[in-house]
Amino acid sequence: MATKYSPTPRRLRGAVPVVLALAFGAAGCSDPQVPARAATYQFADGFGEVFRWPHDRSPVRFWVEERGALPSYVAASLDLWERQFLYGEWSGTVVDDSTQADVIVLLGGGTPPPSPLTSDPPVRACFGETNGTVVGDAIEGAITTTVFWSVGAAATDIANCLSRVTAHEIGHTLGLLGHSPDPDDLMFTNPTVRSPSQADKNTVQTLYDTVPSLAPPAR
Amino acid sequence: MKTVLAKVFRIPGGIGATVALLLLVQPAHAQLMVEVGGGVTASTRLVRDSIVTPIDVGVDPGFAASFRVGTQLDSANTLQLGLSLSRNTLTRDGGGGSTEITSINVWFPSVGLKRPFIGPTAIRGMIGALIYDPEETVGTPFRDGSPVLAAAGLGLTYTPGFTNGLSLDLAWDLHRFNTSALRLEGFGGDQIVHRITLLLQLGIKNGN
Numbered sequence: 001m002a003t004k005y006s007p008t009p010r011r012l013r014g015a016v017p018v019v020l021a022l023a024f025g026a027a028g029c030s031d032p033q034v035p036a037r038a039a040t041y042q043f044a045d046g047f048g049e050v051f052r053w054p055h056d057r058s059p060v061r062f063w064v065e066e067r068g069a070l071p072s073y074v075a076a077s078l079d080l081w082e083r084q085f086l087y088g089e090w091s092g093t094v095v096d097d098s099t100q101a102d103v104i105v106l107l108g109g110g111t112p113p114p115s116p117l118t119s120d121p122p123v124r125a126c127f128g129e130t131n132g133t134v135v136g137d138a139i140e141g142a143i144t145t146t147v148f149w150s151v152g153a154a155a156t157d158i159a160n161c162l163s164r165v166t167a168h169e170i171g172h173t174l175g176l177l178g179h180s181p182d183p184d185d186l187m188f189t190n191p192t193v194r195s196p197s198q199a200d201k202n203t204v205q206t207l208y209d210t211v212p213s214l215a216p217p218a219r
Numbered sequence: 220m221k222t223v224l225a226k227v228f229r230i231p232g233g234i235g236a237t238v239a240l241l242l243l244v245q246p247a248h249a250q251l252m253v254e255v256g257g258g259v260t261a262s263t264r265l266v267r268d269s270i271v272t273p274i275d276v277g278v279d280p281g282f283a284a285s286f287r288v289g290t291q292l293d294s295a296n297t298l299q300l301g302l303s304l305s306r307n308t309l310t311r312d313g314g315g316g317s318t319e320i321t322s323i324n325v326w327f328p329s330v331g332l333k334r335p336f337i338g339p340t341a342i343r344g345m346i347g348a349l350i351y352d353p354e355e356t357v358g359t360p361f362r363d364g365s366p367v368l369a370a371a372g373l374g375l376t377y378t379p380g381f382t383n384g385l386s387l388d389l390a391w392d393l394h395r396f397n398t399s400a401l402r403l404e405g406f407g408g409d410q411i412v413h414r415i416t417l418l419l420q421l422g423i424k425n426g427n
Contacts, residue, residue: 031408032267032409034268037270055316087268087320088309091358208270209270210271
């Protein structure tokens with residue numbers, strides 16, 4: 001009996017190992033497990049208002065007073081906070097023109113004595129405040145952050161404190177309007193750590209996936 | 220760019236080793252075939268997350284370019300060494316909107332076997348390494364580095380007789396996606412990512 005030649009099955013034979021490998025590769029794992037994240041402290045303000053920068057406003061523009069080491073503290077803080085995100089939700093940049101800024105960062109008092117940052121235990125040698133004017137459902141004008149240092153404190157303590165408090169205040173400008181009750185978090189009332197904790201990260205990520213009640217200042 | 224090239228040339232086995240292999244296995248009478256193509260590529264999502272609302276992160280469809288060089292092993296099989304590059308945008312979808320995260324290049328060096336299929340078509344299987352090379356890494360799933368990911372795929376090339384070397388190439392490949400940053404965030408397991416690439420390509424033969 002004559003057999004009709006059919007080229008297809010033989011030609012397909014070469015692809016069989018590849019297809020099998022692909023099938024095994026695909027079958028070897030299911031959808032990845034998504035981590036559970038929840039805000040661990042309140043990010044709304046005392047009136048329940050929620051603020052965050054819309055994704056399309058990144059990079060948020062910061063103007064920084066050129067005094068002492070403040071510009072380097074702000075640059076480091078922007079980098080620290082940007083690293084807390086996974087999907088480009090927020091980024092900040094320093095601009096030269098204060099009239100184009102979304103956030104203005106000032107140093108209260110004179111220029112502090114210069115000192116490098118050290119790992120000395122935290123001393124409360126400074127404080128800061130962040131303010132914005134709410135009109136209706138929006139913030140009007142630039143948000144202003146000011147950090148103050150204590151005359152009489154050691155230069156090293158002032159530098160360490162200003163670095164911590166600047167990072168904390170920049171956290172407020174992102175929309176973390178409340179404070180953490182945990183001293184291990186950067187957003188604790190009087191911060192003793194220099195960088196955001198896991199709780200800070202979870203909270204800011206949750207904030208940036210939450211619908212805000214306040215709109216940002218117009219550009 | 221230097222980093223990416225370093226990664227490309229550090230893939231298992233190494234491109235250099237593969238080229239050497241290609242020259243070694245090439246019989247003296249065999250032809251060297253080059254295929255150059257351009258087209259589009261699309262991909263399934265890279266990450267599915269949920270913080271408050273579901274978030275999908277993936278690369279948008281983008282331009283793709285491909286270069287393959289091959290040598291005929293026997294009357295049917297051609298060993299091919301390829302490098303494809305696609306230029307895409309890493310995008311986040313969720314929360315009622317879509318946001319561009321950064322531009323990203325996706326490199327795919329591969330080695331494959333091509334053979335005639337039905338009529339004017341040829342089929343090929345390929346394995347290689349997929350490398351994501353984003354422009355910005357801070358605040359992205361690539362903030363702690365881009366891994367070199369093993370990938371495998373199949374391609375179908377249609378070459379009508381009258382086109383003088385022009386052909387249409389449809390390829391599918393898959394890889395398992397994860398990054399150090401995602402693992403640190405607590406993601407368990409890998410995301411299976413499928414890519415489809417459609418290319419218009421030109422084939423050039425050189426040799427006896």
